[in-house]
Amino acid sequence: MTTTEKSTATNPEKNPATASKSETAYQYVLDRIRSGSYGPGYRLVLSRLADELDMSVVPVREAIRRLESERLITFERNVGATVTGIDPTEYLYTMQTLALVEGYATALCAPLVTPADLDRAREVNRQMRERLADFDPRTFTELNLRFHAILFENCPNPHVLDLVHRGWNRLGALRSSTFAYVPGRAARSVDEHDALLDALAAGDDVGTIERIARQHRLATLEAYLAHAGT
Amino acid sequence: MTTTEKSTATNPEKNPATASKSETAYQYVLDRIRSGSYGPGYRLVLSRLADELDMSVVPVREAIRRLESERLITFERNVGATVTGIDPTEYLYTMQTLALVEGYATALCAPLVTPADLDRAREVNRQMRERLADFDPRTFTELNLRFHAILFENCPNPHVLDLVHRGWNRLGALRSSTFAYVPGRAARSVDEHDALLDALAAGDDVGTIERIARQHRLATLEAYLAHAGT
DNA sequence: AGCAATGAAATCGTATACGATCCAGTGTCG
DNA sequence: CGACACTGGATCGTATACGATTTCATTGCT
Structure with a gap:
């Protein structure tokens, strides 16, 4: 047992202070x-x-x-x-909630977004467009997260930001994303990203930004629902 | 000690099955x-x-x-x-988040609200107006929750509804509400409630409902900030 | 053959025990 | 007189032990 040794005083061990x-x-x-x-x-x-x-x-x-x-x-x-499994109903709830909080987080970030951020986001979106040809849902979703993270990660309201993270975590439980199921969605999604970046670059008001960002995610949800309903 | 008695087999107790x-x-x-x-x-x-x-x-x-x-x-x-204590910053985060989720929940509920619901809400708001004279922040806040609960409790998205509840819980930690600090706010709040009910009764579209409901809560927040800043 | 009862194994639920850490109060030394 | 080291109590962190519940396979009955 390790109980006998006195690790505290002399032994730095790993780092007991940082993690219980x-x-x-x-x-x-x-x-x-x-x-x-x-x-x-x-x-x-x-x-x-x-x-x-x-x-x-x-x-x-x-x-x-x-x-x-x-x-x-x-x-x-x-x-x-x-x-937790995600059946279609849970998926709907989660995506709807994420649309709400992510849209708001993106809007709150809008005034803080720098041109450098926009460049990075455009670069990520370019990579996404590149991958549309030989499509891999896994890396595409990964890039998608990276794209959006650039736009909401500076959210000044930590509660909202936390909710966004939780939403993404729940979605991460899915092995592949909506993009795997709904063929046309990925391409349209990339276009919407550009539209969002244009609005941000133009300095549109936060209400508009929120509407675009929310609608972008809801569009993915609706594409899924339409496809599943077919 | 209670360890000796065997409550499980013979004794129905309260209901051990429902609560760990x-x-x-x-x-x-x-x-x-x-x-x-x-x-x-x-x-x-x-x-x-x-x-x-x-x-x-x-x-x-x-x-x-x-x-x-x-x-x-x-x-x-x-x-x-x-x-958890609520300093002004935390209060801001919490109210902002609540404005977001409660506004959305109210909007999602709007199509489901019955005339009977509206009547009950109007009745609650009437009581609130009545109490404006001899003002007690505690019961006023209680009524305020009851009013809003009528309008968001049927929210079809349980995730969003849960977030609303969590927001209210956090606010419940405050012994008294914003209404205690900002004199004029209570009266204006009651008026805004009527405006919200009117919009619901008129069947305004969900976007409008959401905007009104969100703005209603943000107005309380801003009243507090303005008052604190003075 | 199909279904119900029975028993054992797996897993969870909780209590107890003890070491580790923090905080406050005390005393000593400069 | 003030600062620092020390010591004691309170509280947390975790491990271990054992009882309770569920689940599933087996057996016996119809």
């Missing part, structure tokens, strides 16, 4: 959900996680509670935890 | 924060809570984690948990 075990467990699971290696429905066994992380189940439980509160995992009493 | 201990603890603390009996900065000692609730600290810790994730509690490692 429950925090470690939280990040561990969150990363795996975001990266997609824990797909929807993936069964999380507390004792197994505790073994993997070399800790007891108590910190793991705390991490699970936090993730549960963020709707990333579903916890059923006496049964266990699974990564 | 960690859930009990969660509700317990949440209620006290909402009701204001745990004010901002209130120190939550885990072991004391565990004693009060007649359980061990483990479930209490899980409850705290959930509340922490909802920003209702601030938890510092090796130090303890306190009810």
